[in-house]
Each structure stands twice: as C-alpha cells, then as structure tokens.
Amino acid sequence: MQEAMINKAKQLLADGTVSRVIGWKRGEFAYDITPAVFETAEELEKDFVFDDFTSANVSKYLVKESKKEGKVLVFLKPCDTYSLNQLTKEHRVDRDNIYVVGIPGGPKLDIEKIKAKGITGITSVKNDNFTLKIETLYGEETMPFYEAVLDKCASCKSKKHVTYDELIGEDGDTLESNRFDMVEQLENMTSQERYDFWRSELSKCIRCNACRNVCPACTCENCVFDNPASGIDNKAPADSFEENMFHIIRAFHVAGRCTDCGECSRVCPQHIPLHLLNRKFIKDINSLYGEYQAGADTTSRAPLTDYTADDCEASIVHERGVE
C-alpha cells in the first residue's frame, strides 16, 4: 500500500495536478510517525510511511494547507474523509484546492497499549498474522494484534470514503459499530457512579489542549478558552470545576459537528476517554432528533442549527434513565 501511495503521489506531483502532498513521515522508532508535507519525489521516497501506526487524522492540516498556492494532495482514511466533509461544509477548507486520495482505514495500533503491557525498549513492531512480534532491547515479546488496536479503530463506524477524488483500493461500507456501548453503560449507572467516574477521569486533565488542538472540529481562529474577553478563558484547571467546564463547553461546541474521529482520546496523554462526551451528544442527537452523522455530506443542516416544532422538551432528561 505504501508503495502504491508513494507512486500515486509522485505521479500527481510530476503531472502537475498537485504541488504538495500531505502524508505521514517516518520517525526515530517504529511508531513515532509525524504528519508532514512532502514536496518532492525524493522526500517521499525517503520518509513517506504508511503502516499500522499512521493513525493521525491529517484532515485538519488542510485548513492551513488548502489556502496556500497550488493544489494539495491528501491521503485520507475513511474516518478522515468525514472530517474533511465537515470542514468543507463549514467553509474552513477550500475543497477545490484539495485532491483527495482515499486509502483503506485501520485498524491502527496504539503504542501506549503495548507499553502498558510493560514492554519497553521497543525497536520494532511487526504484525505476523495478527500476532505482534515486538523486538526490544530486552528480547522479543509477542501480543495479540487486537489487544493493541486503537480504541477509535476498535469501534470503527465506517469503512466508506464520503469524499474523494480517487481511491486506492476498494471502498467499504458504513459499519454497525458498538461505539455507544460504553455511553450506554454509563447511562445505566446511578448519578453518583457517573459523577465518580467522570471526576476520576477529568481530574487527570492537565489542560495540555491536545484534544482541542488535534480536533478537526476545533478550528476556531481564537478559542474561547484562549480569549480573555470570553470570560471563561483559563490555562490550567485550578479547580475541578474548570476541568468540567472546559470539557463540557468543548463537547457542546462540537456537538452536531463532531464526526467521532476519535482523535481527542487518542492524543490525550492522560488517557481520558474524551470521545465518550462527544458520543453522548451523538447518541442523544440520534435518538432525539433522528440519525445524524456529521461529515456524511456537505449540505445537511446540523442538528443544533435546526429544529422541528415538535421536538422533545428538555424535561426528557428528567424522565429517563436511572437515578
């Protein structure tokens, strides 16, 4: 696949279709891959990589890149195409200036899950028929492939590219996913249990803003949390309230816009399951206002900028669930 992608990129660079390529660049180790812009065939040959660790959603870079001179080629996994559609819909990217090559999706691997097994000194990770062979400074280790799959891939919602100019490989379909299971599990807890769960999770937050800055829906010119004029800006969670505040408001701002790409949880250095907040909104929207998948198209009205005269009342929150 990597070969095919490099060839495609080289071809499109050569024939002048595009002037830059957004992809992933090899790092120091087996897994530390950095999204990067490539401009020449040599750079591609040298550093372009596509493997089990190229999980980063690069669509957000298009906000910046699509406004530069010349067309940009971007390789998007199915989940990433939803993000691009949403950005297109919100006029945050110039779609005409983007050449999308759809590539197959995951499942991608989570190095943190490997390290959490106590495996250290990792020098290489190989997938041998769904068993990971991990070379380390202290000898070889193995673990089942699926135990190291990223959470976002484990609950994949779609293998379908919703926007592309060209595909490498076959397009897939949307999937029946179990992505709301955990949300439901929490909903079935008592209020106190939920409170305890979220307190223990959110208290880990160090406000590094990685979740926000990686989020393709968070592309504000100036985030309210960075803007002293907003009245709610803060830099560090000085109190448990501020941990709540940041995550509630952020989830609310992306409600109806979040494509559930899962990047927020992937990048959280503290492993807070932030995607659950977004999924809660998605689940509520689906059940209260009809199925809605942000980014599935570029024209539909988002649930929060829409209404019907017979929407349910807010008291529905009081009427359902356990106490």
Add this chain to the structure above:
Amino acid sequence: MQVNDNKEFQPLIVAFCCNWCSYAGADLSGTNRLNYPTNVKIIRVPCSCRVNPMFILRAFQKGADGVILCGCHPGDCHYTSGNYFTRRRMTLLFSMLDFLGIERDRTRVEWVSAAEGAKFAATMNEFTEAVKKLGPNRRLEDLRCRKQ
C-alpha cells in the same frame, strides 16, 4: 449558599427570562402579588436563545444551586424560532450534565407566557423546593468560590 445548623438551607436560583414572555410573566406574577421565594433572581435576556451554556455553568461555578431558563411557549417566540433552538441546546446540555453525574433537578427549562403570572410563581416555588431538597450544589461548584 450558607447552611446553618439552625437555619434551613436557602438555595440560590438564577432564572434567565426572555424579555417578551417570561420576564413579562414574572412581572405579571408581581402585579398579581403571587409570592415566590426570594431565592430566585431573574436575569433578563432578549430571548431564551440568548442563553449560552457558558452562562449556566458560570452561575453554578459562582455559587448558584439551581438554574432555570424561561422562554415563550414553542411557536410563540417573539423572534419566531429562538426558543426552538433553546430547546435543543438545553436538552443536550442538561443531558450532558446528567451524564457527568450532575443532579438533574438543578436545571430546568419552562415555557412561561406573558399571561402566565401564576405559572411563573408556581414554577419558581416548585423549582426552589426541588433544589432545596437536593441541598447545596457540590458536584459542579468551584471550591474557590464557596462562601466561608
């Protein structure tokens, strides 16, 4: 708010009222001398759709024990559609607060028309009682703001 051993807990309730219906409804309950507790403090907004979730969280941060939003009845919005947006926004926000384990009875949306002075007073009485039962807001408070 303060809890004294010999004094009943007095919750602080912030009520956002739209200018055209609910604020007028609140005025009407005054004109008709319909009592509701002093715990309720009203903030006038042009339309319920002006109420940003930030305001609600801010109220809880600064010590409110309950927040209630009042607007025109759906279909009667002075601005045609404002309260429909409010309804969706608040449904989702309240659901999220519930998801985070914040007590459901601390937040509420009620549609009160300019003619419903009695409903306004009854709603405020009822809501204050409900919040009183919950006791002080602890799950969504900012400890720095707690009154000594």
Add this chain to the structure above:
Amino acid sequence: MLRISADKIYELLGAASAAQTVYIPSEREDGEAEFKKYESGMKLTNRLNTLRSAKDFFFPQTEDLVEFKVDGKNIEISDVRKESEDFIIFGVRPCDARSFTILDKVYLVEPVDSFYKNRRDHGTVVTMACSRPAETCFCQTFGIDPTAPEGDCSVWNDGSYYYFKSNTDKGQKFIDSVTSLLEESDTAELDKSIEKTKEVMKKLPLANLSTENFGGDKLNEYFSSDKWAELSESCLGCGTCTFVCPTCQCYDIKDFNTGHGIKRYRCWDSCMYSDFTKMAHGNPRLTQLERFRQRFMHKLVYFPANNNGEFGCVGCGRCLSKCPISMNIVKVMKALEVK
C-alpha cells in the same frame, strides 16, 4: 553500602511515611505511573518513569500567590503562603533528579522564588537508578549517568536488594530514619547489575545523540535556520510536551474573581500556546513556527547561554512518547545538525 532486601522495601516505606509524607511512583488503572502518597498496600511501579514529571512537587501546575478582598471601596490584601511540611519523593529517576538542578537555576537564584524554595527546602529527593532504560531515553546526551543518580539520597535496585547512599544531609536524615531496617553489605551483586545496564545503554537507539553542536554560542547558527518551518509545520500548538517536561518552567499569573475576593495565582504556561507571553501590544511570537522555535532554542541555546553551558533538557523521553504528532527535541536536534 546499606541495603534492604526487595521484599522488605514496603516496610521501609511504611517506616518512613510514619514521620513524613512519602510519595512513590505507582501504577494506575490505565497502566501509566504517577507519584502518589504512599499508603500501606501500595506497590512501586514497574514502569520506567511516571507520566508526569516530578517537578509538580516543587513547582505545581497551579499555585495561589496572594488574595485581595474588596470591601466597599477598600482593598485588603492577604498573603496566602504557608510553610510547607516535610516530605519525601521516593523513586525519582536520575533524569528527573537532574531537572531539579535545572529548576533551581531558575527559581533559587536572585530574586529567589519563595514559593519554590519553601517546597524545595522541605522535600527530600530519593532517586532510583535505572536498570531497564527505554528506547526513548537519552539522558546520557546531557551527561546524566542513570546508574549513578543525583538527589538527596540515591537508591539502586538489583532485583533482590535496594541499596542506599546519601548525598546530602537531608538524604542522610532519611537513611537515619530507617537505618534499623538496613543492613551493611558489599556491592558486588549491584555492580554486576549496573554493568548490565551500562551495556544496554550503549545499545539505546539514541545513545549517539550528542549536544556538541548546541550550546549558548549557537544562536545565530540556528535562529534563522530554514528547518524550523518544516519542523513546526505539523505542530498542533498543544502543551503536552511542556506539561510532561520536567524542566519547562514557564508560568503565567492570573486573577480569579471568587465572588468574595480575588485570588491571584500562577499556573504553568506553554511557549507552544498562542497567548504565551502575550502583552498589551500583542504576542511577540506570532506564528507557531516562532513559538515552536522558542521551546527548542530555549532548551538547547538560550538556557546553556545563561547557565554555564547547562542544557535545559534531561533526556527523560516523555515528550517523545507523548507528543500527539511525535515531533520532539530529538528530531529537532537531528534536523538542525544536518549541515
């Protein structure tokens, strides 16, 4: 050297914690390690290092500085400083131990930061030598020997025993407080284990990373390098690297209106943030490139320039594993070096 058999280490921690609070690195549910207050039953982690560095103990993420109260038209100012209690951080890795030396150079020089000093004076740092370095480790680059840790008291673990050596009075006091549990022994076994570690050190992927091309005199060489654009291109501008870094020491001061007064507090800042050092006229570093450059220039050039060649990095490797897009100081060093 004094030692205690590995199975008795919790006895020792228990004894120490009777006198003062002891923090140890222990694992939490998600497999990451963090420093926690020792209570009986707790286990030391097997992870090499904690997710967050140990700098929190002396330089916490947020800290109240002063309070104002407004009464009518009068303002009343109150000092909120409290004398810290004595505490022990057990199991600090050599890299983190060195980070304190770096922070000291910032906060203990005139004007001394009394908040920092207060904590520093009351904390005893008990370091733990490394035996299983990770691929992300490059402390050697900055002259740190992970088998010979600094700190008030150094500890080695060869698998069967923990060996103790005090480096300061505070360290000696710690050893004295648990001396009844320790036994005198030779270090033959330990030396063997150290040798083994040193062998691994040589094989580390970053073992050859060198600082020879960096230092206080390299300002002109690197400041205008065209590499910065490429390196910073994918930077998200989040503060992960800064907040897990043991040596990042920047903070911002903010006021918070509590409704019954104003709390002035400081909190960590990150040079990666768009509002870093924002002043009335605006932000001196307008683009992510400049902010990105700031972080690495600070560690590799500005800091050594002001501190007799000492670098502002200890090679702990946290930013290598935590950066969401895997951009880090190693990649920067390697990219800049290429002539």
Add this chain to the structure above:
Amino acid sequence: MQRIGVFVCHCGTNIAATVDVKTVAETLGKEPGVVISQDYQYMCSESGQNLVKDAIKEHNLTGIVICSCSPRMHENTFRKAAAAAGLNPYLVEIANIREQCSWIHKEIATATEKAVILGRAAIAKVHLNAPLTAGESPVVKKALVIGGGIAGIQTALDIAEAGFDVDIVEKNPTIGGKMAQIDKTFPTLDCAACILTPKMVEASQNERITIRSFSEVTDVKGFVGNFTVKIKKKARYVDETKCTGCGLCTEKCPMKKVPNEFNMGLDNRSAVYIPFAQAVPKVATIDPNYCMMLKTGKCGVCSKVCSVGAINYKQQDEIIEEKYGAIIVATGFNPISLDKYDEFAYGQSPDVVTSLELERLMNAAGPNGGTLLRPSDKTHPHTIVFVQCVGSRCDDSKGKPYCSKICCMYTAKHAMLIREKYPDTEVYVFYIDVRTPGKNFDEFYRRAVEQYNVHYIKGMVGKVTPKSDGKIDVQASDLLANEQLHINADMVVLAAAIEPDKTARPLATMLTTQMDTNDFFTEAHPKLRPVESATAGIFLSGACQGPKDIPETVAQASAAAAKAIGLLCKNSITCNPCVAHSNELMCNGCSSCEKVCPYGAITYIDKEFRMPDRTTKVRRVASVNPAVCQGCGACTVACPSGAMDLNGFSNSQIMAEVDAICK
C-alpha cells in the same frame, strides 16, 4: 473610571413598604464605581427625572442604575431622561425591585437583601454597557398590498392618494374579493357592487397603483423599508395588454361545463372566462384544467375568434422581483368547509346552502338572475330556515372557537330581503345569541323582527333531514318555549363560520410574522397597535387579522394605510441598536450563525486581513445587517468562537450579572 449613579425609587409605598429603600441606596452607594446613590418617592415623576438629570450633570455620570419598577414599564422614560441630560440612553440599566421584588415578597429583611442583589447585578452590567447609537436604513417608497379585496383596494387607494406607488397582488383573475360576491350590504341595504366596483375602477385607473392579478407572493426577503419580494405571475394564457375584455372568447368557448367559482359553483362557466362583468382587470383567463387546447392540443376556438390576438397558449408562469418599503397583508377570509357537520345535511341536499351561496342565489347577476329559487328544482321556497353559528363558537375539537361576528347581521339582512321580496315566505332564524353591536345594527335586527316578522327562535337546530318529497325536516329546540320543533322547510341556510384564507400561513412564514392558533395574523399589540404586525414594516388590513364586517374592514384598511404611509414618508428609519455584531478577527466563517438567524440578517463576505505578522489573509467572515437584525441572540450561542456578540446583552454583561447575583 466609571462614575455610576444609583437611583432607588419608593414608588410611593409600592416598593418602600417591603423594601427598605434607604438601606438599598446606602448599600449600593458603597459599590465600586458608584459615586452617587439616592432614593426618591417617585423616580418616574418629573421631579424624579429631574433628580436623575441633575445628578448626571453634576457628577458627570458614565452610567445610571434605576432601582424601580419593571424595565418594561419605564426603561424608555429613563433612557429619554438620560439622553436629555447628555448621557447615552443605552447607559441606563433598570433593577426591577417592584414587580420582581417588593410585590412578591413580604419580609422586609429578605426583600431588601434581594433588592440590593438585583441592584448590584444592574451595576455590574452598567459597568460594561457601551454607548449605542441607532443606525439608519433607507426606505423604498413603495408599498405592496397582498390581497385585492375591499381591504386591499382601500389600503392601496389611500396609499396612492398620499402619493406613493403601491402594488396589489391578487391571486384570482380579478380584484374585488368577497365583497364582489355579496348582493346587498347591511345595515343600509345598498348594493355591494354599486359601492365596490367604482373603487375597483378607481384602483385600476390610479396611476400609482399597479394591479398584479392572478399572481402570488412566493418569497419575501429583507426588512422594514427594504423588502425584496418575488411575485409569481401565473400564466393566464391571455396577453393582458392586448385583451380588451370583449368576452367573445368566453361565448364561443365550447367547454362550458366548468363550475363557476364566482357563483359558488351554483352554475357553470366556460374554460376561458372573465369572472364577472365588472372584473378588474377585465381580461379573460384560460382555465388550464378544462381548456381542451391546453389539455389535448385540439380546439383553439378562442384564439380564432380573438380579434386582437391576445390568446397565447404558450404563456408561462413568470417571476417578478420588486422592492417595497412596506407590506400590507389583506388576505381576507373564506367560509369554512361544512363537511364535518353531517347533522345539517349540507352536501346531502342542494337546498341546504351557505349564506354566501344564498348571496349569489339572490343576486341579479347570480345563477337565477336574482329570483330566489331552490337549487334542486328551481321552485320558489316558501319556508326558509336560517341556522346561526355553524362552526363558530365551538370547542376546538368541533370547529372555530371564535364568534365569526358578521353572521348575525347578514342573516338579518337575508331574512329581511326575502320577506320584502317574497312576503309569502316564512323565515325562521335559529340563534344562540343575536349580536348586533354597531351603528344602526340592533335597529336593523329589530326591523327584521318587528317590521318583517322574521321568526327569531332562541335555540339550535339539532338535525336537518331531507325528505323524499323534496322538503326538508328541520328539528330544533325552542329554548324559551321549552319545546322541540319540527319545521317542514324548503330551504335551509347555514351561517358558516369564517376562517382566514389558506394562503395566509405560508405567507406568514415568508413574512416572519406571527399568527394565532386560528391562523389569524397577530397584531403587534391587541389594543394599541391593532393594524401592525410585530414584524416591523408589515401591516394588517381586514379580515386576515380577525373577523370583520365591511365598515370595520375599510376602517382598518385605511388605518393600515396610514401606518404604512407614516413609514413611507420617512427617508430612512432608525434601527434598534441592540443588535448582533461579529468580531471579524475571531470569526471562522463557519455559517452556524447564519443558519439560526430567523431574519436572514447575516451574510458572509471574503475580507482581506492584515495579519500581525504583516502578511495578508483573505478570510470568510460573517457580517450582520443591523437594520435586519432584531437582536434575539440566537447567533451568539451558535457561534463556537464567541465572535458573535449582542449589543446591550453581551456575553460579558450577562456574565457580570450572573457573577453579581451569585456573589
């Protein structure tokens, strides 16, 4: 530094009896920024206002807080006072310590405490108030009247008279509306056509009036003074400019079996038709549902006989776009459908008719040339029963909850006319109440009873049964005699309730005006602004606002015209300054705000920005038209970056209030 004045009103004892106003004034006087805090007996009185004005001047105040009654009462009073003293009127805040404090609380201690908190919130807000200046927007000096009935015609004539251009859009081929179908008018019994048709002609001849018949409004954009309206001119397959209205085509048209809507379907017309002799414009229209040429392509008779070549089978609907400064809605009414009232046998017997059908049956231009004959067998009816309140005054599930207002009078008129013309006919009127408030109305009704011996029976018809002999059995109660009656009638006339025209609701949506649950347009104020809608620049004329008889309709039509003229006279209008505005530096251009704006006040522009790093960047940013924005604030919450804010109710102002209250 702010210099804020606080003024606490006693409102006699209204406030002072439960709120310790002295303490309130004293406590608030200690708030930061407050330089003067006073209390006074009646702050809204002239001397009270003078107190405020003097304080503004003396202390050079930058903002004032009035602790008094509801801002809905006196906000404007104090804004004007502030303006008179040289302070921007939007630097005034009101703390409502009467309706929302003194009147609802009993304990002085707690009420005073609350008053102080409300005062503090107002002070916190006024600290952040910015002086606002109302913007101006130009007025297009042309009005649109939607509906060409008597209401629309009168409104148009009055506006034209005042010297402004006015367009009438009428969905039917002719103007005239319901009044054109009516035979005589009460209480004077003059002929409707005699008084209406001259007005129709006047309208068609007035050079300031353009009649757009057979047209419908399809889209309305814009705002007061500046509406852009799309009008669909439906294809009538006849060139209006050529047609002379000679009527030859209508005579020659072979398709003659088309129910004649002008005569309520009681007779037929041809496929090409002119609704009635005095139609304006007097132009033929081809009904595409019946025209053989249009349906099958075979015929073409009308085209052949037309000497001026006005027939054009290829005509298409046409969309016209026009700009107007004011819009007057005059969409009128219709009788309700009687399908669900089985008991009255409407639909079972042709001799059970509605009142409007009776009008046509009695009209000289009607199906029987003015002789009242039973529709079934064209015989002269000897017993006629009138039933009042059919579908009016009902429970919501059974019909219309309101009184249709005109039925009592037109029934008296019908009864009287029949008795006058056919003295051998017995006329019974079943009524629940006879409602005749109006000049000479009750006299008129009494005349029907006393002079014409119409049998008025208090009671209701319970069941109407057509019999095999062609008669109709009417079973009813006579409440005063306490007996049940059976009347062997020849005809039954039902006073059907009236309802707004079906086109009104979609129109209301286009105009963003409000309607009540019965689809009548809601006036801006039921007493004080009865001819204006709540949406600026939209006025209401005639029965679209509620049931009305002709004199009332004409009165309201002229009133609506006067209001519209008042608007058109202005060169520009002052806008509400409490509108949204977008901070372009923070705006993402994501379009969220635009989607929630009910007025279409937000547009996007690509704007060049000089970045702090001296580069130029073109960004899509939102721009609010302050003349269109009504200040609801929906956009401010839809905006994730907080770029959108609302003057007078900004994020920081509301949060300052929250903070002050939660202190």
Add this chain to the structure above:
Amino acid sequence: MNKNLKEQVLRSSGVNVLKCMRCGKCSGTCPSYDEMEYHPHQFVYMVEKGDIETLMKSPSIYKCLTCFACVERCPRNVEPAKVVEAVRLAAVRQQDGNHLSPDMIPEMLDDDLPQQAIVTALRKYAK
C-alpha cells in the same frame, strides 16, 4: 341546593357544565325530547345551578336513550348525555337501603331471565 350531590354528579360525569353556551342544540337533536320532563339543556343548566334532586326525582333520567347525539353535536363538547347518566347514577346510589339483597335474587330467577339481567341486578343493587 345540595353541594355534595353537585360535586358527585360533576365528578362522576367528568363534565364541565360551565362550558355550556345555552345554544340548545342538544335538545334540538334529542330523539327523546318529547318524552322528557326536563330536556338535555335543562339537565346541564340545572346541574350547574345545583338543582340535582329535582332531576333525580324526574322520570326524565330514565327517558334518555344514551344515544349520545347530544354529545356528538354539542358545539362546546359539554356532553349532556354524560350529565344525564351521572344524575341517573346518583339516583341509583340513593336507592341504598331498599335495594335487593343478593340472596333474594336466586328466588327470582327463572329460565327466561336473561343472564345479563342477573348481572345488572347485582351490579345495581348490591352494596
């Protein structure tokens, strides 16, 4: 006027008699009108006045066929038939005391008595 009786009739009928606008359509539509001493509209009005006992004594309560024409046609949804039925029920209840005792019923049975009559007898006359 017996307030309790009025309450009882209002409660058991579920009718709001104040909705009546006195149009008389119920009586105009009633097929039993001529049989009745008090007519449907009078039932509504008299219940409103509280004059229930007069109605209870009147044979009119047994003349109503419960055809529900009045309910169907009442423009205000007053449902006069339900009022009549409620008054009838009030009368039946007052027969307390002189009702049949269940053990009297078997004696009265004969083969021609419909089953339903027995059920009715028990329902109406047992305590």
